[in-house]
Amino acid sequence: MPDISSPLLAGAGRARIVLPAGLFPVDGFVAERDPLHARVVLLERDGQRIALAVLDQTSIGAESLAGITAALSRAADVDPAQVLVCASHTFSAPHVMPGGPPELQRALDDAVEQAAGQARRMRPARIGFTVGTADVNVNRDVPTPGGWWLGTNETGPSDKELGVLRVDDEQGRPIAVLMNYAVQASAVHDSGAKVVSADLAGAAAGHVERACPGAVALFLVGAAGDQAPTRTGEHVGAAAVEAVERLGGADATPRIRLVHDAVEVGAQPLPRREEIRPQRAYDYRAAGTTTAPLWAARIGGLGIAAVQAELTCTTGRWIKNNSPFPVTFVVTMANGAAKYMADAGSYGRVTYAAMNSQYAAGSAELVAVRLVEALHGLADHPA
Secondary structure: OOHHHOOEEEEEEEEEEEOOOOOOEEEEEEOOOOEEEEEEEEEEEEEEEEEEEEEEOOOOOHHHHHHHHHHHHHHHHHOOOEEEEEEOOOOOOOOOOOOOOOOHHHHHHHHHHHHHHHOOOEEEEEEEEEEOOOOOHHHHHHHEOOEEEEEEEEOOOOOEEEEEEEEEEOOOEEEEEEEEEEEOOOOOOOOOOOOOHHHHHHEEEEEEEEOOOOEEEEEOOOOEEEEEEOOOOOHHHHHHHHHHOOOOHHHHHOEEEEEEEEEEEEEEOOOOOOOOOOOOOOOOOOOOEEEEEEEEEEEEEEEEEEOOOEHHHHHHHHHHOOOOOOEEEEEOOOOOOEEOOOHHHHHOOHHHHOOOOEOOHHHHHHHHHHHHHHHHHHHHOOO
């Protein structure tokens, strides 16, 4: 039997992703507006160590993920299967692509290794979690005479819930703050010249880190496939700080566990760019089946449901409402990239997310059920 009195150990680190000198112009970017970062949190209890990492990237492809995971596993002495690597989903970062400048991948690996090395200096810790509210997102699916398209829809479904996890040392000093919110981090994107920026997610994390000296803040993108920003990341950060300040008692011996699963879902071919436009009807061609990987974790009374694909708000809310945990993070852009996985209603309306997807209608619902089952399994697990 495990020693249920053994303490939680935690550590966190942050490192700048140093873009190579002479890189610009690259991928259309002409300059760096503000720095990109890699942030890592390590948690360990009863010999189980898990790593959570967020990189300021639009998305992380399979080849890039392999290098990042290897660097993180090596520097943090953590099993690669116990790693959750997420993109912050800033639209303002050069894509690390196969055949692209190798210096970009090395910059990511180096930053992750440095942040993980800092995080490896773990100490006894305790956690607290809560839910706040941030009015920063809005549904972006808008009806037009030609069909549904991208815009600002104040009457559409939107999840204003902001999940917050705080990790403190024994003296109550912050080690890390994790935020989970459903919004695409694209406040800077399309605002002028194409410049590198950590954008909304980076601004939210930076705000928390300034308000909570010593903390490393991770922004985990929620079910944001149909959620656009209406305000900046500082507003998310401010709401997170308010939530942190309301936290009461803390748990020094939380159960921690991370599990991996997968579900077979229907597939459809990704369209050509010119096929994605407002239209009343769309030919969702069947393409057999594909496997959708997923991850579930518990950190005490907090549940985490994570997928590669970008879920929409309706799916995210369903997972939260059916989770056995008092607070649940729904995390997307996790351990790779898979574009959109929209709710069934989006396919009927013919939205951008439904068209621009490799998954057939009904996939999100299958994934949501499997995630909730995984969360129940973690809640029922004795250790």
